[in-house]
Amino acid sequence: MVLDYTADELAVIRRAIAPPPPKPPEEVIEAMRPAAGMPVPEHMPPFWKLSDLAMPLFLRLSGDPVVKALSRYAFFPEVFDRLRAGQDIPKLEFSGRARGMVATLRFDDQAIVIKPLQSVGEDRIASISGEIGVGPRQLETLPGFLTEEFVAGTFFTELPEAQLTDVFLNGVGATLGAMIRRLHQADIYYNDVTFSDPKGRSHLLVDTDGSCRLIDFGVSVLLARHPDFRLDEVHNFVRTLPMYRVFRGMAEDQDHVDRFLIEYAKKMAAASKSEITSRDLIFAQEGLNLAAQRMGERIIEPVKEGFIRAYSA
Ligand SMILES: Nc1ncnc2c1ncn2[C@@H]1O[C@H](COP(=O)(O)OP(=O)(O)O)[C@@H](O)[C@H]1O
Numbered sequence: 001m002v003l004d005y006t007a008d009e010l011a012v013i014r015r016a017i018a019p020p021p022p023k024p025p026e027e028v029i030e031a032m033r034p035a036a037g038m039p040v041p042e043h044m045p046p047f048w049k050l051s052d053l054a055m056p057l058f059l060r061l062s063g064d065p066v067v068k069a070l071s072r073y074a075f076f077p078e079v080f081d082r083l084r085a086g087q088d089i090p091k092l093e094f095s096g097r098a099r100g101m102v103a104t105l106r107f108d109d110q111a112i113v114i115k116p117l118q119s120v121g122e123d124r125i126a127s128i129s130g131e132i133g134v135g136p137r138q139l140e141t142l143p144g145f146l147t148e149e150f151v152a153g154t155f156f157t158e159l160p161e162a163q164l165t166d167v168f169l170n171g172v173g174a175t176l177g178a179m180i181r182r183l184h185q186a187d188i189y190y191n192d193v194t195f196s197d198p199k200g201r202s203h204l205l206v207d208t209d210g211s212c213r214l215i216d217f218g219v220s221v222l223l224a225r226h227p228d229f230r231l232d233e234v235h236n237f238v239r240t241l242p243m244y245r246v247f248r249g250m251a252e253d254q255d256h257v258d259r260f261l262i263e264y265a266k267k268m269a270a271a272s273k274s275e276i277t278s279r280d281l282i283f284a285q286e287g288l289n290l291a292a293q294r295m296g297e298r299i300i301e302p303v304k305e306g307f308i309r310a311y312s313a
């Protein structure tokens with residue numbers, strides 16, 4: 001039988017891989033080599049904690065062909081249950097993320113994404129966003145990771161020229177405007193690039209029928225606690241301020257950074273929720289201008305008109 005582990009073994013494995021353990025120490029890496037000088041099997045480092053907790057289980061995993069193909073992802077509920085039900089091993093691909101990896105697993109019937117949490121509040125925000133139809137629907141997961149539906153479509157900045165009629169662009173602008181409005185009504189400040197960043201990367205996925213989703217709530221802030229923000233929330237808020245990057249470059253130590261965040265928390269407490277969320281409108285405006293450098297200035301008016309109409313409706 002595929003993934004033949006008892007319920008107890010499964011629980012032990014899941015505790016060892018989630019939340020993601022720190023990088024294995026050098027001597028553990030050495031011990032993972034099948035023989036001195038041989039490469040470390042790529043699928044094994046996520047399980048390294050088992051090498052001191054449950055060596056026999058560690059060794060069984062290292063020879064398991066499903067684990068060879070999927071490493072830790074084999075044990076996520078959405079994957080494990082499908083494989084045990086007899087589905088084929090999905091295709092596994094990675095795309096970059098500042099911290100950790102974004103894994104896409106393609107099954108015959110559906111694709112899912114598994115990615116490490118980027119902030120303490122990301123899972124809560126992602127699940128609200130999924131429920132209100134703005135972000136990908138969140139699925140059962142393991143601690144420290146999101147498991148979510150794979151969003152089909154093209155990044156806004158990569159839409160083919162032929163599709164860029166005024167009517168289509170106006171519709172996409174309106175859809176994003178309505179999504180940002182719904183996020184704000186749900187007390188979520190998105191706090192990231194929507195249409196485009198300076199490199200042309202986008203968080204707005206547009207499907208062929210014009211439907212849209214936003215992905216990546218890694219720096220978003222839930223405003224429910226306003227005006228008493230936790231320091232991790234203040235940190236998320238300031239992360240996208242250009243002045244914060246300059247400050248981080250000059251900060252002496254973590255203590256210095258924490259003092260800055262404590263001071264900044266006072267500024268956030270003094271600002272109204274709508275003053276905070278208004279920065280999402282600036283992100284949209286700036287991103288649209290950047291997108292226009294690639295896609296042509298003519299996109300600005302129809303997108304902007306749709307966005308403003310839907311946001312203020
Ligand atoms: N749910 C998803 N559906 C489709 N693609 C996704 C999804 N989540 C992430 N991706 C892909 O992975 C890339 C990086 O994901 P993201 O969450 O933006 O992380 P980061 O910005 O930290 O790299 C995205 O640009 C996108 O290509």
Ligand SMILES: [Mg+2]
Pocket residue numbers: 203216
């Ligand atoms: Mg991102």
